[in-house]
Amino acid sequence: MKNTHTLFLFPLLLALAACSPSDQQQEAAGAGQPVDAFLANIARYCGQAFAGRIVANEPKSVEPDPFEGKALVMHVRGCEEPERELRIPFHVGDDHSRTWILTRTGEGLRLKHDHRHRDGSEDAVTMYGGDTATPGSSNRQEFPVDAESISMFKQEGLDASVTNTWAMEIHPERSFLYELTRPGGREFRVQFDLAKPVPTPPAPWGY
Structure with a gap:
């Protein structure tokens, strides 16, 4: 009986040993990761819009700020x-x-900023x-600036942006936060109230 069990288990052990690293990596990259839970937390609000307010904007600019005194609305x-x-x-x-674009990648999550003109054409600084x-968490994900963006920022004379890190944070039924920080003290945060949906705005330019 002992030999029979050994003969039965031997092919099974061989099969387990044959699992390639790529198979294991594919499983690890599948559903159940923090980024998937993060996306799901946002997706539950699909079709809804929410008003926001600036909770941090440092240092203060001597030029008129494009966000101050404006109605701020996010629309999933x-x-x-x-x-x-x-x-x-x-x-x-x-x-x-x-428009903020969140895309699931094989390794995690990507954030891109799609900027358009009123006629729908792309801005010189976009994507x-x-x-x-x-890995982040189901509530917070951070996005250090990528090489493509650094190259574009330098080309457009936006050298201060080459060290940007963006972040998004969501606490269901409470708040959603968009954040931009960079070394040297730059902090910009907008917080949206998820407890109070507002009328949906028009489609963004280009969509």
């Missing part, structure tokens, strides 16, 4: 494949030029952002 809108991609327009008063470098 692009939800055709919510487990793969979400598009979230960020409306600043009558300026409908900004910038970065990929997550750590």
Whole structure:
């Protein structure tokens, strides 16, 4: 009986040993990761819009700030494949030029900023952002600036932005936070109230 058990287990052990690293990596990259839970936390608000307020904006600029005194509204809108991609327009008063794009990658999550003109054409500075470098959590993900964005910022004379890190934070039924920070003290945060939906704004420019 003992030999029979050994003969039965031997092929099974061989099969387990034959599992390639790529198979294990594919399983690790599948559903159940913090980024998937993070996307799901946002996707539950698909079709809804929420008002926000600036909670940090340092250092103060001597030039007029484009966000101060404007109605700030996020709209969870692009939800055709919510487990793969979400598009979230960020409306600043009558300026409908900004859309945040969250995309699931094999390694984590990517944030891009889609900037358009009123006629729908792309701004000279658009589709910038970065990929997550750590697993993050179901509530918070951080996006250090990527090489493509650094190159574009330098080309457009935006050298201060080459050290940007963006972050998003969500606490269901409470708040959603968009954040930009960089070394040297730059902090910009907008917090949205998820407990009080507001009327949905028009489609962002270009959509």
